[in-house]
Amino acid sequence: MEDIGDYEEVKSLKSLKMEKGLLYETIVTTLNGEGEGNAAPIGVICKSPKEVILYLYEGSHTLSNILATGNFTVNITDDPILFTEATLGDLESDYFIPYSEYLILKGASSFFTATMKKVKSIKRRDRYGESRLFIITADVKRICKGKNFKEPLNRSIYAIIESLINYTRINRVENKGDIIDRILEMKRVVDKVGGSREKMAMKMIIDSLRTKLDQQSNALQR
Amino acid sequence: MEDIGDYEEVKSLKSLKMEKGLLYETIVTTLNGEGEGNAAPIGVICKSPKEVILYLYEGSHTLSNILATGNFTVNITDDPILFTEATLGDLESDYFIPYSEYLILKGASSFFTATMKKVKSIKRRDRYGESRLFIITADVKRICKGKNFKEPLNRSIYAIIESLINYTRINRVENKGDIIDRILEMKRVVDKVGGSREKMAMKMIIDSLRTKLDQQSNALQR
Numbered sequence A, B: 001m002e003d004i005g006d007y008e009e010v011k012s013l014k015s016l017k018m019e020k021g022l023l024y025e026t027i028v029t030t031l032n033g034e035g036e037g038n039a040a041p042i043g044v045i046c047k048s049p050k051e052v053i054l055y056l057y058e059g060s061h062t063l064s065n066i067l068a069t070g071n072f073t074v075n076i077t078d079d080p081i082l083f084t085e086a087t088l089g090d091l092e093s094d095y096f097i098p099y100s101e102y103l104i105l106k107g108a109s110s111f112f113t114a115t116m117k118k119v120k121s122i123k124r125r126d127r128y129g130e131s132r133l134f135i136i137t138a139d140v141k142r143i144c145k146g147k148n149f150k151e152p153l154n155r156s157i158y159a160i161i162e163s164l165i166n167y168t169r170i171n172r173v174e175n176k177g178d179i180i181d182r183i184l185e186m187k188r189v190v191d192k193v194g195g196s197r198e199k200m201a202m203k204m205i206i207d208s209l210r211t212k213l214d215q216q217s218n219a220l221q222r
Helices: A061-069 A080-088 A156-169 A176-193 A196-221 B061-069 B080-088 B156-169 B176-193 B196-221
Strands: A007-010 A023-031 A037-048 A051-057 A071-076 A096-099 A102-105 A110-126 A129-146 B007-010 B023-031 B037-048 B051-057 B071-076 B096-099 B102-105 B110-126 B129-146
Touching: A023 A061, A023 A080, A023 A102, A023 A176, A037 A061, A037 A071, A037 A080, A051 A061, A061 A071, A061 A110, A061 A129, A071 A102, A080 B156, A080 B196, A102 A110, A156 A176, A156 A196, A156 B080, A176 A196, A196 B080, B023 B061, B023 B080, B023 B102, B023 B176, B037 B061, B037 B071, B037 B080, B051 B061, B061 B071, B061 B110, B061 B129, B071 B102, B102 B110, B156 B176, B156 B196, B176 B196
Parallel strands: none
Antiparallel strands: A007 A129, A023 A037, A023 A071, A037 A051, A051 A129, A071 A110, A096 A102, A110 A129, B007 B129, B023 B037, B023 B071, B037 B051, B051 B129, B071 B110, B096 B102, B110 B129
């Protein structure tokens, strides 16, 4: 087993600033039955200080590896190159560090190992068609916090900021439909990944937008 | 002068994890000539460990207040309600704490005061029309890091993640134009606010997307 570097073991996902109910953007590493490594960007929901939930679509390596071995590692990073290479499929084996029955992503600012305890599959229809979705609940095993700890990425505050940027443009643009569509898209992001304060902020933005548009349309009718 | 709470004074923007050349989403507080407070969400560029640059459009209170007094405070927070209320214009005076000739936003996880040393104005045409833009360079005065410090928000990693989410959808959607437009919009965000690693990641995504689309169009022509 290689030296994994400068990490301190902690007891709860709270120590990684992960909050119950929120979804974080991470890179999940897994091994297949033959011991070959895989890394993919995956949203991980914090269910409790020692439990997480993953939503995985049929056909992904991450899913088949977790179903085969029961194990996975959640790696926390904000490195854009790691996210990009994990998505484009270019992560070579020298990015991985073996760690007991797990694999760690080199450069992760923190990571934790997990073991599947429940799996449920449902059919899901979205705007892109029908697919089978697997909902995996897992117990968190060992949590290692890096000396150079960075908080896990949650997209909701950025969805709020992008909504606000669009909100301030509403008076300047002809095509208000695009702005409204974009804000509603950001609302879907917040509903999926955000906490109660982000959801409250989104409600304020949409209420204020509605009032503004009503006033403009009343003014036009006069 | 009110007690401003639990902050530690530090010497450099590096202590707030602000990097040269990057743009951070903050809330800027200012006072007008009559001593009335204002707060607005403003992107602040870190020019050096003790200097920042602001781009402000004609007509904003933040601009007229800085031109009148020379002073402003940059407040660092990730609170969605503060960003939303500052944009919708609902921040009441009990959100502000007077601090020498400055104003601090209550609840900021860190803040620093600054004094304008240079101002330049240029005419700018964008897709929304022509407007006058003021470029303000300022010296950073006092930097106060909160005990519960959180890193300032930079949108570039989220632009990368959103691009990657769109990238993985390209095979599933009919209208590839929407996906490409969205990724190019995210490229503009990264060019504006991001660092070298985010720019490199964006280049990798666009190159890979181009290869993929070329292969598909070649396959169609066969």
